Amino acid sequence: MNKKTFKAEISNCILLKGGRLVDPQTGLNEKADLLIENGTIVKIGKVDEKGVEGRVVDCKGKIIAPGFIDMHVHLREPGEEHKETIESGCNAAMNGGFTGVAPMPNTSPVIDHYNHVTFINKRSEGLLVDVYPIGAITKGQKGEELAEMGEMKEAGAVGFSDDGHPVASGQVMRHAIEYGNMLDVAIINHCEDMSITGEGVMNESFSSTETGFRGISSVSESAMVARDILLAEFSRCPVHIAHVSTKEAVRLIRDAKSRDVKVTAETCPHYLTMTDKAVKTFNTNTKMKPPLRTEEDRLALVEAVADGTIDAIVTDHAPHHADDKDNDYHSAAFGVIGLETAVGVILDRLVHGGHLKLEAMIQCFAVAPRKIFRLPEVKITEGETANITILDMDKKWTVKGADFASLSFNTPFEGWELKGAPAGVVNKGMLYLND
Amino acid sequence: MQLSIRHLLGLDGVSEKDITIILDTADAMKKVLQRPIPKVPTMKGKTVVNLFYENSTRTRISFELAEKRLSADTVNFSTSTSSVKKGETLKDTIKNIEAMRIDFVVMRHGVPGSSHYLANCVDASVINAGDGPHEHPTQALLDMMTIREKRGSLKGLNVCLVGDITHSRVSRSNVYGLLACGAKVGVCGPATLIPYDMQDMGITVYPHIEDALAEADVLNVLRIQLERQKGALFPTLREYRNLFGITEARLAKAHSDITVLHPGPMNRGVEIDSEVADGPQAVILDQVTNGVAVRMAILFLLAGGRSSFEGVDHE
Numbered sequence: 001m002n003k004k005t006f007k008a009e010i011s012n013c014i015l016l017k018g019g020r021l022v023d024p025q026t027g028l029n030e031k032a033d034l035l036i037e038n039g040t041i042v043k044i045g046k047v048d049e050k051g052v053e054g055r056v057v058d059c060k061g062k063i064i065a066p067g068f069i070d071m072h073v074h075l076r077e078p079g080e081e082h083k084e085t086i087e088s089g090c091n092a093a094m095n096g097g098f099t100g101v102a103p104m105p106n107t108s109p110v111i112d113h114y115n116h117v118t119f120i121n122k123r124s125e126g127l128l129v130d131v132y133p134i135g136a137i138t139k140g141q142k143g144e145e146l147a148e149m150g151e152m153k154e155a156g157a158v159g160f161s162d163d164g165h166p167v168a169s170g171q172v173m174r175h176a177i178e179y180g181n182m183l184d185v186a187i188i189n190h191c192e193d194m195s196i197t198g199e200g201v202m203n204e205s206f207s208s209t210e211t212g213f214r215g216i217s218s219v220s221e222s223a224m225v226a227r228d229i230l231l232a233e234f235s236r237c238p239v240h241i242a243h244v245s246t247k248e249a250v251r252l253i254r255d256a257k258s259r260d261v262k263v264t265a266e267t268c269p270h271y272l273t274m275t276d277k278a279v280k281t282f283n284t285n286t287k288m289k290p291p292l293r294t295e296e297d298r299l300a301l302v303e304a305v306a307d308g309t310i311d312a313i314v315t316d317h318a319p320h321h322a323d324d325k326d327n328d329y330h331s332a333a334f335g336v337i338g339l340e341t342a343v344g345v346i347l348d349r350l351v352h353g354g355h356l357k358l359e360a361m362i363q364c365f366a367v368a369p370r371k372i373f374r375l376p377e378v379k380i381t382e383g384e385t386a387n388i389t390i391l392d393m394d395k396k397w398t399v400k401g402a403d404f405a406s407l408s409f410n411t412p413f414e415g416w417e418l419k420g421a422p423a424g425v426v427n428k429g430m431l432y433l434n435d
Numbered sequence: 436m437q438l439s440i441r442h443l444l445g446l447d448g449v450s451e452k453d454i455t456i457i458l459d460t461a462d463a464m465k466k467v468l469q470r471p472i473p474k475v476p477t478m479k480g481k482t483v484v485n486l487f488y489e490n491s492t493r494t495r496i497s498f499e500l501a502e503k504r505l506s507a508d509t510v511n512f513s514t515s516t517s518s519v520k521k522g523e524t525l526k527d528t529i530k531n532i533e534a535m536r537i538d539f540v541v542m543r544h545g546v547p548g549s550s551h552y553l554a555n556c557v558d559a560s561v562i563n564a565g566d567g568p569h570e571h572p573t574q575a576l577l578d579m580m581t582i583r584e585k586r587g588s589l590k591g592l593n594v595c596l597v598g599d600i601t602h603s604r605v606s607r608s609n610v611y612g613l614l615a616c617g618a619k620v621g622v623c624g625p626a627t628l629i630p631y632d633m634q635d636m637g638i639t640v641y642p643h644i645e646d647a648l649a650e651a652d653v654l655n656v657l658r659i660q661l662e663r664q665k666g667a668l669f670p671t672l673r674e675y676r677n678l679f680g681i682t683e684a685r686l687a688k689a690h691s692d693i694t695v696l697h698p699g700p701m702n703r704g705v706e707i708d709s710e711v712a713d714g715p716q717a718v719i720l721d722q723v724t725n726g727v728a729v730r731m732a733i734l735f736l737l738a739g740g741r742s743s744f745e746g747v748d749h750e
């Protein structure tokens with residue numbers, strides 16, 4: 001397939017002209033020009049482009065926000081470079097409006113040693129997108145012995161997870177959050193009780209009754225969320241819940257937060273906009289873990305994102321080659337990509353749909369992930385590092401996987417007509433503009 | 436009249452009109468089967484592939500016979516003797532078979548939706564002979580033909596499916612088909628073998644067989660698979676029989692004109708007792724005969740035939 005190339009331009013001086021600057025951290029919401037020199041915001045206000053020797057970008061009608069991070073992606077390198085590489089995944093991120101990604105460690109080999117973290121750092125050198133490696137909680141993600149989290153942190157890992165698998169043992173999970181708290185890193189659990197999941201391939205609901213598929217009940221998720229919250233409460237250590245998909249998990253997290261338990265959580269655009277009714281098409285791009293749930297779950301998640309119960313929106317970008325998806329539903333792989341649709345889907349369905357304020361969306365994509373990873377804040381303020389996502393609120397477009405920078409096109413949003421899109425990103429003195 | 440569908444993937448969404456066309460045509464086909472030479476040249480030159488990814492004796496033979504009675508050329512493909520064992524994907528298998536130019540694929544496969552997937556891959560007409568626990572439309576149609584034959588009409592009849600509803604493709608297709616034709620449908624079985632929120636399909640779920648028997652005009656008794664015991668879904672076949680088995684004593688408390696079906700193969704003494712299976716209310720062997728007629732009707736109609744079927748009758 002002929003893909004167009006996706007390349008950032010390097011520029012010492014960038015003027016973003018005429019955009020609206022929105023930063024929920026400072027309450028900033030005003031129309032102003034923004035001048036960047038050598039990667040730093042040097043002026044906010046009125047800047048005459050005649051005096052600027054550099055790149056001038058017309059941002060009229062656009063939103064300028066702190067750079068978005070996708071804190072849960074799978075970049076498949078090392079091991080499955082035919083699905084995605086660190087470079088192609090970062091290009092997908094850049095094309096999707098992200099300046100940072102955090103790849104999960106379930107590669108081959110598993111990222112469970114500082115050497116592997118160093119490899120990821122090396123492979124992401126020179127890219128516009130910041131890559132924040134997540135290491136494995138346990139050696140080989142086997143759920144038995146803790147991996148060398150301290151050394152991985154020193155090499156640059158910002159969080160730890162056995163994502164793809166749950167940490168099944170409650171005792172191992174308890175030790176993980178205690179050790180993670182000592183290191184001041186995020187511990188992220190993929191909450192799934194495999195004894196409840198069994199051989200399920202979709203949500204257990206009326207839709208699984210209709211299709212005859214084995215179901216994965218919501219309890220598979222909520223039971224382990226409850227366990228992890230209780231562990232966090234008991235040990236007084238923070239825990240982050242990955243890809244929340246059920247209303248019961250939302251209820252548990254809301255309750256925990258109201259009692260000041262240190263729990264944070266994320267969900268994905270597909271859980272916020274799709275339901276398990278889509279599985280009735282037998283389209284294998286509706287197959288992922290956790291599975292698409294019911295309309296009641298979807299509504300609870302939208303509410304939870306709007307009221308802050310769920311902190312972050314992530315894509316769980318999971319590239320698969322067509323050979324792994326173009327098959328019967330059982331044989332097809334779990335997982336969908338999302339880096340290049342997340343911003344458009346959330347702007348269209350949630351922000352334009354009236355369910356989420358733009359500031360709250362920016363909070364979910366730019367502010368919360370950095371907080372959970374204990375990364376420095378990124379602000380739209382003079383003197384700060386220029387790490388910026390530009391949004392086009394009104395652009396109308398149709399999702400077409402074949403146009404993506406990602407090497408894979410297993411998107412559940414194929415053909416969706418959206419209003420709102422990423423318009424570009426600025427980071428590390430580099431600029432990328434969507435056409 | 437012609438069918439509005441090109442494939443028969445399931446009965447979900449199929450109209451009463453289409454079902455009636457199939458059942459009427461099947462009645463006519465049954466007359467063909469009763470002739471001295473039970474064969475017509477209707478599908479001469481047409482090729483049907485019977486693609487069976489799961490073992491099936493009854494359904495495969497029934498299809499094969501129906502195809503031969505219509506003079507179609509048939510090819511049988513079963514996974515135990517095929518390239519599937521060598522790791523070929525479903526799509527590649529299909530594409531290879533289709534490259535040999537065929538008109539129909541009859542497929543049995545273990546995964547729900549596989550016949551929908553197949554229909555998207557090929558130009559041939561697809562007939563679903565069972566896709567995992569999803570649908571088995573020809574079985575439901577032969578059940579409906581048999582009930583209609585015995586009771587005159589499906590409208591208003593109370594039909595209850597008994598047994599392992601969750602893992603049964605027969606149950607789902609029966610629910611869709613019977614509801615479309617105006618019957619009332621119930622299901623009865625251990626709580627662990629009734630799928631989630633099934634009442635939302637517009638049916639009644641009976642936790643106890645006595646309640647089901649009190650209301651049923653027709654019982655469709657499904658096969659209980661021993662493997663389910665290992666999944667902790669019910670304790671023993673013995674206890675299953677005690678709680679849900681259709682015994683002579685239980686049947687005596689039902690409507691005296693109750694009709695009893697079973698899609699086979701039966702576990703005598705488990706879900707159904709021999710006294711019932713071989714008794715006057717059972718129509719189990721009629722189902723087998725009607726199965727051939729229904730499959731002939733479907734092949735004939737999907738090949739573009741009309742429900743009047745006169746052309747064939749006069750030959």
